Amino acid sequence: METQDGLLETQFLAAARYLSSRTDLNLGNEIQLELYALFKTATAGPCVSDRPGFFDFRARAKWDAWAAKAGMSKPAAMRAYIALASDRAGWTDDVEIIEPDIRGSTSHSVGGGDEKHMAMAVSRLENPEAEVPDASKTIWDWAREGRIDKVLAMLAELNTSITSTDEQGMTLLHWAADRGHADLMRELLQRTTAVDVVDSAGQTPLHLAVIVEHEDVVKLLLRAGASIAVVDAEGETPWDCASPAMRLLLRPESAAESALNLDIDKDVHIM
Incomplete structure (x- = not known):
C-alpha cells in the first residue's frame, strides 16, 4: 500500500510529466516562474546559490522566484505545484501521459538533472511572441x-x-x-x-x-x-x-x- 508521502510524490511526478508533454500551453512567464520555483523547492529544497549577475535577466528571474520560496517544505511545494498544474494547465490525476520513466535516471528520482525536462519549458522563458509583419x-x-x-x-x-x-x-x-x-x-x-x-x-x-x-x-x-x-x-x-x-x-x-x-x-x- 502506497504511503501518503509516496502518493504525493507520484502525483507530483505525474503533474510534472503532464506539463512537460504539453508543448501547446501558453502559461506566461509569471506562471512558468512559479512552476519553476515550486519544482526546484520540491526537488532540491531552498535556494542556496549566489544570485546571478544583473545583466543575466533570465537566470536572475529564476533565482528570485526560487529564493522567494524560502521556508517552504518539499511536501508543501509539491502540493502547490500540483494545485497550480491543475488550476492553470488542466492536469488531473487520471490523465494518461506516455513519458520516459525519470526514476531510471542516475539523479534523484524527482530532481537533479531532470529538473529542466520536468519543469516544462521554464528554462527558456520567453515573452509572448506578437505577430511581426514580414x-x-x-x-x-x-x-x-x-x-x-x-x-x-x-x-x-x-x-x-x-x-x-x-x-x-x-x-x-x-x-x-x-x-x-x-x-x-x-x-x-x-x-x-x-x-x-x-x-x-x-x-x-x-x-x-x-x-x-x-x-x-x-x-x-x-x-x-x-x-x-x-x-x-x-x-x-x-x-x-x-x-x-x-x-x-x-x-x-x-x-x-x-x-x-x-x-x-x-x-x-x-x-
Whole structure:
C-alpha cells in the first residue's frame, strides 16, 4: 500500500510529466516562474546559490522566484505545484501521459538533472511572441519560424554572423535547436564550426535540444562535435539537463552511431 508521502510524490511526478508533454500551453512567464520555483523547492529544497549577475535577466528571474520560496517544505511545494498544474494547465490525476520513466535516471528520482525536462519549458522563458509583419522580421524571427530561405538570404545580404545574438541572447543555432528545425540546423552547421556557442544563460544549442527533446537536432549537433560537458550559468551540462531517453543519445557510442546513420541518410537523399 502506497504511503501518503509516496502518493504525493507520484502525483507530483505525474503533474510534472503532464506539463512537460504539453508543448501547446501558453502559461506566461509569471506562471512558468512559479512552476519553476515550486519544482526546484520540491526537488532540491531552498535556494542556496549566489544570485546571478544583473545583466543575466533570465537566470536572475529564476533565482528570485526560487529564493522567494524560502521556508517552504518539499511536501508543501509539491502540493502547490500540483494545485497550480491543475488550476492553470488542466492536469488531473487520471490523465494518461506516455513519458520516459525519470526514476531510471542516475539523479534523484524527482530532481537533479531532470529538473529542466520536468519543469516544462521554464528554462527558456520567453515573452509572448506578437505577430511581426514580414517586412519587419529579423533574421532571428525567420529562424524561429524555420524559414531556411530567409535566413540564408539575410546571412548573405547583411553579412551577419551565425553566432551573433538577438535581444534574448540567442543565436540562430539556439533558435533552430529550441524550435526543432532540423533542416535549418543542418544548413547552419555547414556554415560554422562554433557548435558550442553559448547564449546569455551559458547554454549551448545542445542544451536546448536535449531539454525540449528534439532528437533529430540532437543527432545533428553531436555529429558536428557538440560537447556534452559545457557547463551553463546554473552549473549544468547538456547531460544534466537530459531526460533518460535523451541520455541514451548522448552516450559516446550512441553519438557515433547517430553520426553514421545521418551519413547513410544523407547518401540516400543524394541518390
